[in-house]
Amino acid sequence: MKAVVLRGFKTPLRLEEVEDIEALGKGEVLLKMEMTGVCYRDILTVDGYFPKTRLPIILGHEVCGRVVDVGEEVSEFKKGDRVASLTYIPCGQCPECRRGEENICRRRLWFGEDIHGSYAEYLKTNFRSLVKAPEDVSSEAVAISACVTAMLIHALESRGGLKEDEKVLITGATGGVGVHAIQVAKSYGAEVVAVTGRVEFVDNLYKIGADHVIVSRDGAYSEEVKKITGGMGVDMVLECVGLTIIESLRSVRWGGRIIQVGNIKPEPIPLALGHFILKEVSLHGSLSCTRKELAEALELHRTGKVNPVTKVFPLEEVEEAHRMIRERKHFGRIMLKP
Ligand SMILES: [Zn+2]
Numbered sequence: 001m002k003a004v005v006l007r008g009f010k011t012p013l014r015l016e017e018v019e020d021i022e023a024l025g026k027g028e029v030l031l032k033m034e035m036t037g038v039c040y041r042d043i044l045t046v047d048g049y050f051p052k053t054r055l056p057i058i059l060g061h062e063v064c065g066r067v068v069d070v071g072e073e074v075s076e077f078k079k080g081d082r083v084a085s086l087t088y089i090p091c092g093q094c095p096e097c098r099r100g101e102e103n104i105c106r107r108r109l110w111f112g113e114d115i116h117g118s119y120a121e122y123l124k125t126n127f128r129s130l131v132k133a134p135e136d137v138s139s140e141a142v143a144i145s146a147c148v149t150a151m152l153i154h155a156l157e158s159r160g161g162l163k164e165d166e167k168v169l170i171t172g173a174t175g176g177v178g179v180h181a182i183q184v185a186k187s188y189g190a191e192v193v194a195v196t197g198r199v200e201f202v203d204n205l206y207k208i209g210a211d212h213v214i215v216s217r218d219g220a221y222s223e224e225v226k227k228i229t230g231g232m233g234v235d236m237v238l239e240c241v242g243l244t245i246i247e248s249l250r251s252v253r254w255g256g257r258i259i260q261v262g263n264i265k266p267e268p269i270p271l272a273l274g275h276f277i278l279k280e281v282s283l284h285g286s287l288s289c290t291r292k293e294l295a296e297a298l299e300l301h302r303t304g305k306v307n308p309v310t311k312v313f314p315l316e317e318v319e320e321a322h323r324m325i326r327e328r329k330h331f332g333r334i335m336l337k338p
């Protein structure tokens, strides 16, 4: 089959012929890939920020596929089923998995890092990663349903407890996460303040549902947030960037919360902890999603409450797709079609 293989950190990517996937083991499922998403995490993987990545590896963890074969002891799925997948295979047995918090399973296997991923014609997974996807949801929507939409359900609702009429600030609003975060937050009835450094996308942000857009090239947006919120600050910040957390801390109200989902430059940041104490601000890390949230995400797509905003490249143009993300020229999610 054809696949994009990462052979060494910081080396160029290209589509190449690799060995076909062999016989399936217990619980395993073979998918023919319909569409995969390109995540900023893939860029970080290429750059070596996840040094435990098992090279050489087929990149990618965002999956829309169709079942073409199943191993023994797979009863939930059969040949022909259309599926979405978690970005990892949970172990299914540890305390976290048993509590339904499989996103923090310490024995999980992450596609594109621990096991071969989705930048390929076929993907081998385990039934524990899969959720059936309706036929009337587009392949782009299925492919973003785990790493983007369900991840946002996990961040905004499960971790952040976002409620109707609350004000939420979204940083990095024009990226693949930000664009869909605006839609998910609106589906909860929140008032959305979007922050971007890209003036050319302001109209697009209003079109997809932002109530307020702040253009900030220098990353200093808290004064603008205070003006919008009558001096109070927002109830919640969805921090998609990382570097901007200091400014987000200035933008959140007393007693508010910051949900950290993105970290585009994984380097330490000096944080004045006094702000957390004196304003009683809470900071929540949020990682990926569970199968339950993945099913909820597919429903948000099926009902049209969240619509994918994507640009699709053929798989052989993987380098061009990655370059667009590195240069932040795109609005929404970049996808690869095998
Ligand atoms: Zn992803």
Ligand SMILES: [Zn+2]
Residues within 6 Å of the ligand: 090, 091, 092, 093, 094, 095, 096, 097, 098, 102, 105, 106, 107, 108
């Ligand atoms: Zn587990």
